[in-house]
Amino acid sequence: MHRKVILLVEDNQNDVDLTLRALKKNNVVNEVVVARDGVEALDYLLGSDGTSSNDGRSLPQVVLLDLKLPKIDGLEVIRRMRAHEKTRLVPVVILTSSREEQDMISGYLLGANSYVRKPVDFPEFVDAVRQLGIYWLLLNELPKTIRGEL
Amino acid sequence: MRRKESEEAVRRLNTDLLRHSNALQAVNMELEAFSYSVSHDLRAPLRAIGGFSQILLEDHVAKLDEDGKGCLGRISRAANDMGILIDDMLALSRVTRKELAREAVDLSAIVAKKADDLHKLHPEREVEFVIADGMRVNGDSSLMSIALENLLHNAWKYTSRHRTAKIEVGTEVIDGQTVFFVRDDGAGFDMKYAEKLFKPFQRLHAADEFEGSGVGLATVQRVISRHGGRVWATGAVEKGATFYFTCEQPQEVFVHA
Numbered sequence: 001m002h003r004k005v006i007l008l009v010e011d012n013q014n015d016v017d018l019t020l021r022a023l024k025k026n027n028v029v030n031e032v033v034v035a036r037d038g039v040e041a042l043d044y045l046l047g048s049d050g051t052s053s054n055d056g057r058s059l060p061q062v063v064l065l066d067l068k069l070p071k072i073d074g075l076e077v078i079r080r081m082r083a084h085e086k087t088r089l090v091p092v093v094i095l096t097s098s099r100e101e102q103d104m105i106s107g108y109l110l111g112a113n114s115y116v117r118k119p120v121d122f123p124e125f126v127d128a129v130r131q132l133g134i135y136w137l138l139l140n141e142l143p144k145t146i147r148g149e150l
Numbered sequence: 151m152r153r154k155e156s157e158e159a160v161r162r163l164n165t166d167l168l169r170h171s172n173a174l175q176a177v178n179m180e181l182e183a184f185s186y187s188v189s190h191d192l193r194a195p196l197r198a199i200g201g202f203s204q205i206l207l208e209d210h211v212a213k214l215d216e217d218g219k220g221c222l223g224r225i226s227r228a229a230n231d232m233g234i235l236i237d238d239m240l241a242l243s244r245v246t247r248k249e250l251a252r253e254a255v256d257l258s259a260i261v262a263k264k265a266d267d268l269h270k271l272h273p274e275r276e277v278e279f280v281i282a283d284g285m286r287v288n289g290d291s292s293l294m295s296i297a298l299e300n301l302l303h304n305a306w307k308y309t310s311r312h313r314t315a316k317i318e319v320g321t322e323v324i325d326g327q328t329v330f331f332v333r334d335d336g337a338g339f340d341m342k343y344a345e346k347l348f349k350p351f352q353r354l355h356a357a358d359e360f361e362g363s364g365v366g367l368a369t370v371q372r373v374i375s376r377h378g379g380r381v382w383a384t385g386a387v388e389k390g391a392t393f394y395f396t397c398e399q400p401q402e403v404f405v406h407a
Contacts, residue, residue, distance in 0.1 A: 014198035021205065068190045097193040099240075100186060120193050120233030122201040122226070 004137055006032045007060035009041040009077065010095075011069050015118070019064070019095075022129035030137060033060070038072025041065070042080055045087050059090060062136035065112075067096040067103055075106050082111040089143065091136060178247070185243045192236050200229035238365035241296075242350060245372045250290045254400040257285040257330065260295050261319045264302045277309060282320035285330060287397040289377050294397075297373040300366040301332040301393050307360055308391065309336030327396060335390040339383075347383055370395070 006023075010016050016034055023032060035041035041063070063081075067074035074094065081087040093114040094107045104115050116132065119125045203226045207219065214222070258281055265279040287294060302317070309315030318333040339347070339354050346352045350368035374381045374395045385391030 012194050012198075014201070015194060018197065018201040021201075096190070097197075098186070098189040099237075100189055118193070118197060120196045120200060121230050122197070122204040125197065125201065 004030050004061040005058040006030050006137075007035060007041065007044060007063045008032050009035045009038070009063065009065045009069065009074065011036050011066065015066070018122070018125065019129060022126040023133060025126055026130040026133055028129075028133040028137065030061070031058075037070040038074065038077045041069075041077050042072065045081060045090070046084055059086070061142070062091045062093055062132075062140075064093050064095045064132070067094060067098070067107070075103075075110060078107065078110040078112055089145070091140065091142070093132060093136065095132075181243070182247065185240060185247070188236065189240050193233060196229045196233050196236075200226045203229070235363045235365075238363045239350075242365050242369050242372065245293060245296060245369055245376075248290070248293060250293070250376060252288055252290060255287050255289050255291045255294050257287060257294065257298065257319075258283055260291075260298050261285075261302065264299055265317070268302065268306050272306075275306075275310070276314040277306065278314070278316045280316065280318040280320070285319075285321060286400050287330075287377075288400045289397055290373075293373045293376070297370045297395075298332075300370045304366055304393070305332055305334035305336065305391075307336075307362065308338070309334050310360075311337060322394075324394075328399060329394050329396055331392050331394045333390065333392040338385040338387050338389045338391050340387050341385065344383060344385075348381065367393075 006028075008016065008019060010019065020032060020034075023030075033044060035044055045059075045063075065074045065077060069077070072080075074096070078092055078094075081090060081092065088111075091113045092111070093116055094103075094112050095116050095118055096103065097118055099117050107115055116128060119128055203222045206214070207222050211219065261279075261281050265281065269275070269277070302319075305317045309317065312335070316335050318331075320331060320333075322329050322331060337355070337360070343354050346354065348367050348371040349364075351364040353362060353364040355362075370393070371381050374397065377397050379395055379397040381393065381395040383391055383393045
C-alpha cells in the first residue's frame, strides 16, 4: 500500500505547528510534507524544473493550501497545478484565514476542491482539521492515475 | 471668444473631475488592500495565542495552579473576542465597499425569513413578531438584508432578559414621509446616549450583560446612509426601543383590473 501523504503549504510556523498538532490529536498518522511557500510546494509537486521528474515522492492525497504565501501565492500554485498533467486532479483544499469573497471565487474558478477558513478558536480549529482528515483521507476517492508515485 | 472661454472652463472642470476620480479610486484600492491584509494577517497571531494557551492547558496543566489556569482561560477568550471583532469590522467595511445595485426590495419578506431563522435558532424563546405586509424599498437587496438582520438581531438580543417579548416591524408616516421601524419591548436605552448608538464600537451595555462588539448598528447606519436615508432611535430603559429608518420607495405601479 502506498503512503497517503498530506502536503501542507503554510508559511506561518505557528500555524504549521498547530495544524500538525491538530492532525496528531485526531490520530492522523499520515506523513505530512510542509512547504513554506508556493515555490517549495511546486518544487515538491512538479520538481524544480517543472518537469515533474521527482524521485519517487508520493503525490499527495490532498494539498492543504494557504493563500497568502511568500514568492508564489496560493492561487498561483493552484493555477500551475491545474495546468500540469500530473497534478491537475490532485485535491486542493484552500485553508486560509480570510473569508474574502474574491478569494473564494478565484480559488474555485482556478479549480480548488474546497475552501475552509481556519477558525481562530483552537478547539474549532482542531475540529475542522479532524473533519478534513476524515473526508480527504478516508471518505474521498481518487482515480488510480493520481494515486501513483510522482 | 466667449464660447472659447467656456470650452476652456469645461475642459478644466473635466480634468479636475478626472483627477478627483483617480484619487478616489486610489483611496478605494488602498482600503481594499487594507481590509484584505486585516482579514488575512490579523487572525493568524490570534490563532497562535488561543492555540498555544490551549496547549499549555492540555499538556502542562500539572505545572499550573488554579490562578494560572484562570489566566490562560482569559487569554483564550480574549483572543476569540478579538476574532469576532475583526470579523465584524470587516463586515462593516464590506458594507462601505460594496457597489450599490438598486432594485425593488420586499422588506416584509426579508423580515419574515429572518424572524423564522431566529425562532429556529432559539426555539426556547417566546417572541412574537408582528410584521406589516407590503413593505418595499428601492435599494440594494443584500445590503438591506444586512441592515434588517442587524436590527432584528438587536431586538432579539435586547429582549432576551424578558420571559416573553414582542418585536414589531412596520411603517409610520412622519411629517408626510413614510418611515420604517423595528420596535421591541426589551431592555431599551437611556435617550441621553442616543447619539452613541450608531457609532462603531460604542456600547450602552456591559459585555457580560448583553454580548456584542458594537458594530451592528453602525453597519445599519452605513447601509441606510449609502441609500440616502436616515436612521434614528427612540427608547427608554426597560421600556423597549424603536429604530426608525427612511429609504426611497419604488414607484407605485397601478395595475388596472
